[in-house]
Amino acid sequence: AQSVTQLGSHVSVSEGALVLLRCNYSSSVPPYLFWYVQYPNQGLQLLLKYTSAATLVKGINGFEAEFKKSETSFHLTKPSAHMSDAAEYFCAVSNTANNAGNMLTFGGGTRLMVKP
Amino acid sequence: NAGVTQTPKFQVLKTGQSMTLQCAQDMNHEYMSWYRQDPGMGLRLIHYSVGAGITDQGEVPNGYNVSRSTTEDFPLRLLSAAPSQTSVYFCASIHRRTGGANTGELFFGEGSRLTVL
Numbered sequence: 001a002q003s004v005t006q007l008g009s010h011v012s013v014s015e016g017a018l019v020l021l022r023c024n025y026s027s028s029v030p031p032y033l034f035w036y037v038q039y040p041n042q043g044l045q046l047l048l049k050y051t052s053a054a055t056l057v058k059g060i061n062g063f064e065a066e067f068k069k070s071e072t073s074f075h076l077t078k079p080s081a082h083m084s085d086a087a088e089y090f091c092a093v094s095n096t097a098n099n100a101g102n103m104l105t106f107g108g109g110t111r112l113m114v115k116p
Numbered sequence: 117n118a119g120v121t122q123t124p125k126f127q128v129l130k131t132g133q134s135m136t137l138q139c140a141q142d143m144n145h146e147y148m149s150w151y152r153q154d155p156g157m158g159l160r161l162i163h164y165s166v167g168a169g170i171t172d173q174g175e176v177p178n179g180y181n182v183s184r185s186t187t188e189d190f191p192l193r194l195l196s197a198a199p200s201q202t203s204v205y206f207c208a209s210i211h212r213r214t215g216g217a218n219t220g221e222l223f224f225g226e227g228s229r230l231t232v233l
Contacts, residue, residue, distance in 0.1 A: 043206055043224030044206070090158060107158050108156050108158045
């Protein structure tokens with residue numbers, strides 16, 4: 001079984017401030033981890049993914065995430081928030097036990113608000 | 117390149133009515149899936165298909181039916197709509213790996229917002 005917990009359903013930062021969105025996972029086998037972003041009235045887009053290569057993963061739009069096995073975490077960060085970063089962010093996990101359908105398990109989502 | 121196309125984008129139903137949400141992809145992806153998105157609950161898998169003629173249940177399948185007669189299309193049917201099915205529905209597809217985990221990118225449609233009164 002696997003699960004994903006995103007701490008904080010809403011996060012508010014000022015423009016130019018650090019963005020930190022938290023994700024913790026549980027998985028019985030080594031996981032693959034993803035961050036997706038959803039802009040208003042749109043579907044989800046892949047931001048970045050960890051698939052057992054480098055533990056620090058860089059994605060689009062200046063975001064990055066670090067896989068920490070000891071903490072079972074995959075937090076998303078960006079050094080300086082832009083207004084255009086306002087969106088909902090989803091952490092997701094899959095593992096080798098899900099070979100039946102490439103299933104992803106998603107967290108509950110974190111809505112990021114950026115104040116001018 | 118259209119990607120994943122969902123129709124309709126918005127629908128209002130009365131309790132007990134039936135309807136079909138359409139999903140089509142033009143990327144020749146074997147794997148297709150339906151998720152529902154509810155506030156604070158993220159996306160939950162309803163049904164999925166690993167290829168034409170093959171479907172299986174996800175986390176929340178009750179009240180929904182699917183079929184996969186072609187690689188391109190994966191419609192989701194509500195036979196008797198209930199207010200609990202008010203949600204935003206997303207179709208997603210990916211090129212299927214033969215065994216192992218999903219390490220690739222799911223491609224999502226823009227969503228279908230359903231309200232059941």
